[in-house]
Amino acid sequence: MSSAAQKLPRSEARTLSGHEGAVLAVRFNRDGNYCLSCGKDRTLRLWNPHTGALVKTYKSHGREVRDVYSSSDNAKLVSCGGDRQIFYWDVASGRVIRKFRGHNSEINAVKFNEFNTVVVSAGYDQTVRAFDCRSQSSDPIQTIDTFQDSVMSVNITSTEIIAGSVDGTVRTFDIRMGRETVDNLGHPVNCISLSNDRNCLLANCLDSTVRLIDKSTGELLQEYKGHICKSFKMDCCLTNDDAFVVGGSEDGFVFFWELVDAPVVASFRAHSSVVTSVSYHPTKASMLTSSVDGTVRVWT
C-alpha cells in the first residue's frame, strides 16, 4: 500500500452524536473547521468536528432535512428537505432569513454558488431551481425542468450547474455557453461530486458503481465497485488531493478506491447502518461520515 493510502483517515477520532434518527447529510464548511449535519429529526446541527462540540442547533424545518450547505464566508446556511422549502439561515443568530419556495415536492440537494448569491436546489419534482439570495422574492429566478426524474444532487462551479438525476443523466448547464450537456449514464445517479481540479465528475450510481467521468468530453474514465448502493441516497467524494475516491456503502462500510486503477485500497466498517454521507476535509486528512444510525463520525 502506498504511503498516500496509509494516510487515509481510517481511525475514528470521535463520534458526534445528538441527532435523533438518521443523519442524512454531513458537510464540512469551506475551511474545514466546522461541519454541518442534518437529519430526520428536522434539525441542522453545527459542530466543531475537531473537538466534538455541538456549536448550534437550527430548528425550523417541518420535515426531515435532506441537505445543508454553508456559504463560503460562513455567514449563511442553506438547507432543504422534505417540507419543500429551502431555508436560508443566518449562522450566528440561528434565524431563518428567507424561505425559498417553488419546488413542488421534496428537495434533495441544495448548494450555494461561488459568490453565495444564488441558491440552487434539486428536487423530487424533476427540477433544478435557482433562487436569488439578494432579492426579497422567494420565487426562483430560473427553473430547469428538462429532467425526466427526480434530481438527486446538484453541484455548482463558477460557470456551471451540474445536476444528477434518477433518470440516469448528469446534466451540466453551462451558463457561460448557454448549453446543456446531458451525460446519460444509464443508471440512476445518486450523487455527483466534482474533482478538485473541476475536470472530472464523480457520479454515484444506483447500480453500486461509482463512475468517474471526464467533464469536458463525457468519457467514462473509471468505475469503482465493491460497495453497495442500491436504494439510498449516498454521497461519494474525492479526497482533497484527488488521489482516492471515497464512498459509503449500505452495509455501513466506507470504501476508498484508488482513483486511476480503481482498486479498493481500504474499506472499513464505519457505521452499523447505511452510510448516508461522506465529506472529506478540504485540506487535511480527515473525513466525516454520517449514517442512518444517527451518528456522525470523524475519521482521521
Add this chain to the structure above:
Amino acid sequence: MGFDNDSEQDLVVYGTPIEREEDTSARKRRAVAEAGQLRALPAWKQEVRDEEGRRRFHGAFTGGFSAGYYNTVGTKEGWTPQTFTSSRKNRTEVKKQSIYSFLDEEDIKGMGGNALETTQQYDTFGSTATEYARKQASKEQKERPSAIPGPIPDELVVPATTSIGMKLLMKMGWHQGRSIRDAHADSLYESRREARKAFLALSGVNNDYEKLQIGSHKSGKDESVKGSFEEIHASGNTAVYVLHPKQDLHGLGFDPFKHAPEFKDRKRLQKSARDHNKSDVSMRGSLLISNSGQYAPGFGIGALEELGVEDEDIYASGFAYEHMEVDVEPSKTASDGNYKLEDRKRGVFLSFKIASGSEYKLERFDPPEIPTDFDGRHKFQTPVQAVNNISDLAPPEVPPPEDISLRLLIEGCATMVARCGKHIEDFYKEKSKTNPQFIFLNEGDGCSYYARKLWEYQQKYIDQQRPDATKSKSSSDKLTAEDRGKILGEKPLDRSTKSSSSSFPANEAIQLRSNLGDTFVKPLSLDGTPEYQKPFRNDPAKQARFEQFLKDKYEGGLRPANLIPASKMSDADRARERLDFEAAAETIEKGKEKKSMDPLSVLGLTGINEQRFVSSTESERSVPPRDENSMYPRRDEFEWRPSPILCKRFDIVDPFMGKPMPVQRPRSKMDTLIFMSDSTKKTNDIVESSSIEPQHTAVAGTTEAKAKGTATVPDIETSNMQRPVDLYKAIFSDDSDDDMDEPVITELVDPVKTSEGANMVLNRLVAEDFLESLGKELGLDVPPEKPTLPNVLFRSETLPIANAAVMSRNGKATTCQEVEKESSLDKAEVANASADAPSGNDEKLDLKYEKHELRTKKSRSHSSHHQIQSGSPASDSTTDQHRSRKRRSHHQICSGTPDSDSSIEHHRSKKRKSHSRHRTRRSRSPYADSSSDSQHNKRKRCEKRHHRTRTPDTDSSDHEHKERYKSSSRRSSDKDRTRRRSRHHKH
C-alpha cells in the same frame, strides 16, 4: 496700624502691615460668597452665622455651635405656634400634651418616670409567693434578734429566685423534677433504644466493649437527664457549669473538629469512657452531648429527612469511625499518646501496653500455579465422547446386509447415533420395540453391521470435531462441500452409482421415511440440481449450508439442531445468511418455473446481503454492464438559456444577451434602456394618434394625416408609420392594385366605434401591451416588412374596456355561436379593422416619403382595407367556424413554438416563412438568416423600430409574454382573415 486713610497715599510704608482688617474683611467676603451657597443648601443644613461669617458659638452644653433649622429644636416644625381651628366638619383632636411628650426616654428615666420594664410583680404563681414569703422572712429576721450575729449573705440562706428560663418552663406546665423532653417522645426513644439493643444482642455483632459503652451511655444519659434537672433546680442563679474546660493547647476558639464534628464526638465519647471512673464531671459532659454527629450511614435516613434524636445511630460507635480515628491531639505527651493507642486497640484496659516487637507474623502463601494448559472452561464429557471411550475397540468389520434399504437405515441410524450420542440410540431402541425395522439395534442380522458402522462414524465424527475445535471462527467458511457432506452424513456424490436419492424409487423413499418415523431425512442430493440452483457456488461451505437449509425448508423431519457447526457464526451472521438462503430458495423456486430468470438478480435485490455474497454475483452481473458501457455514457448537448439574472449573479455575461428570446421574456435590459425614451415617446405618440384617429376619421384622409403630422409626429413617426406599409406590401404583394380611397371606408368603420374617451383608454392600455409583444416578434426575426402600428393599436386581447368599446359593433358583427373568447377575438378583429383605417391614413402620409414601389404595394393593402368594412360585419357562421378552427391551431402552435406563425401566413412571402422557422424555440442559431442584403437592411430598420416599440415594462412574466405572443399571432391572423374577406367582398 494707625495710619490714616487720608494720608495713605502720601506715606511710604515699610514692612508688611499686619492686616487684621483685611483678615476680617476676607472672612466677610467669604461669608458673603458662602451666603449664596448657603441658600442653596437645604434648610436643616444651613447654619447661622454672624455678619462676619463666623458661626455663632452658644450653648456649650448643648453641643456648642448652633444647630440647623435656624438654630431651633432640630425639627422642621420646631415649636411653631399654631392657631387653633376646629370646625364642625373638621374637629380638632384634643391633644393631651404632657411633659412626657417633650422628653425622650433618657429624660424620662432621669426624671424617674415610668418606663416600660419587665417586672415580676404580677407573677401569680409560686415565685411571687416565695418572693413574698422570702421578704416576709427577711423582715421577720431583721426584726427578731438573730442567733448568729452579723448579716448573713442572702445566697446562703434565702433561696434564689428561679431563672427566667425555668419560670417560662414552669408556665408551660413543667414542674420541677420532671424531665424537659416530651414524656411520650422520651418513652418512644427509650423503647427504640431498647429494641436496638436487643437486636444487637441477638445478632451478636457488637463486642462487649460496645455494649458496655451503649449501656453506660444510656444509663448515663438517664442519669444526666435527671441530674441536670436536679442541678437546674438546685443551682438557681449560680453560674452555669462550664462543661468543656479548655484542656488542650490549641489557641482560643480553635476547633480542630470544625469540619468534622463526628470526630469530636467520637473523641469525647472515648475520653468520657476513659475517664469514666475518674471524674463524674467529664463523664457527664460527654454524655450530655448528644452524639449528634453520629448517624447511621444510610440506615433508613433519606437525604432530605430531618435528623431527629431517634435517628441517632447506636451502631456508629461500632462500625463507623472505629478505624478512622485521627490523632487529634498531637500536643499530648508521649505517654498520653501511648495510652491513646492502647485505648484504640484494647479499649478501656489501660494497663496493657503494645508489645514493641511482635512475634506473630503473617504468613503469606503464593497462589497456586496454574497449569499452562488450563483454559478456564469446563469441558463436559459429551455423550459422544463417552460412547467413544467405551467403544474404543473397533468391532469387527462386517459385510453390509443385502437389503439396501436396511443398509441405508442402519447407516443413517449409525450416523445419527454417532453424532447425537447414545441417547438417540436408546430412543431408537424404544421405537424398535414396536417397529421390526429397527430390530438391528438389539439383535438380528444388521446388528453387527450397525455396531461397526456406528464405530466408524464415531471415529469420523471425532476426527472432524478436533480440527474444528482448533480452527478459527472462519473455518466454517473454509469447509468444502465434501467436508460438509461428511459432517452431514452424506454419501460422497457419485453419479454412476444409483445410491443417490434421485435414483431411488420415489415410493420407496417415502416408505423409508415413514418407516423411520420421520426421524431423519436423507441429505438433499445435488446431482439433479441444475446450476442455477447453486447460488453459492463460490463458497462451498455456504452452499452446503444452503442445501441443508433447503432440506430443512422443504422436507420435514426431526433433526438435531446443531447439525452444522455453523454455530461458530455469530447470530447476526446466521440471521443474515438465513435471509440470503430464503431469498435464494425463493429464486430457485421461481427458477423452476421460469428457468430463464436469473435468480441472482433477485438475490441482489434483497439489499442487505453480505459482501461476499454480492461479490459472488458480480461476476455474472459484470456482463450486462459491458453492453451498457458501449452505450453509456452518452452525451447530448442542447441549447440552454440561463436567465439573465442568473448570469448576473454568477457574474457571467449572458450568452444570450441581445439575442431574441423565444421563451424567456426578460432579455438584457440594456436595449430597452437605450431606447427607452424613444419607445415611450413613440407609445405616447401612438396613443395620441390613435386617440385622435377616431375623431378625424370623418375628415378626409389627407387632412387627417396632416393634422396628425403637425400635432406630434416628426420624421421618426412617419418612418414608423411607413413600416406597416412594408408589411402590407409583403403580405399582399400579389394582390391587385387599388388606389387609395380608404379614408372613405374608414369613415364607414369608425363611426361605428364608440366614444373617443373609451377609445383612448383602450388604446393606451392596448398599445403598451402590444408594443411589447410586437417588439418581441420583431426582435425575433425582424421581417423587413411587417405591420406594426395597426396591429399594435388594436390587439385587444381580452381587455374589458376594449370589449366595452367595441361592444356595440360586436353585437352586430358576431352572429355566430362562438365561445366568449372567440367573440372577444372578434371584437379584436373589428378593432383591427378600425385600426387599419388610421394606418391607412398614415400610409397616405408615408406615401410622400416612400419609394414608389412601396407605394404601389401599400395602395394594394389599402384596397384591402376598404373591403374590411363591408366584409367583417356580415361575417357568416361558416367563416367564423373556420376562423375558430384556425385560431385553435394557433393556440397549439403558440404553446409549442409561439412564433412559427400560423398556417395562414404560410402562403405569404417566403421570407416570412424563413423567419418564422427561425423563430422556433430551440433554434440553435436564431440569427442564421438566409435573407438577402436588402432584406437585412430592412430588418435592421425594423429592429430599430422594434426597439423603439419596446416599452419600459419589462417585468411581466413569461406567461404573460406567451400570452402576448399568442394574441399577437392571433391578431395578425385575424387581421389577415379580415383582409382576405374584405378582398373577397370587393371582388
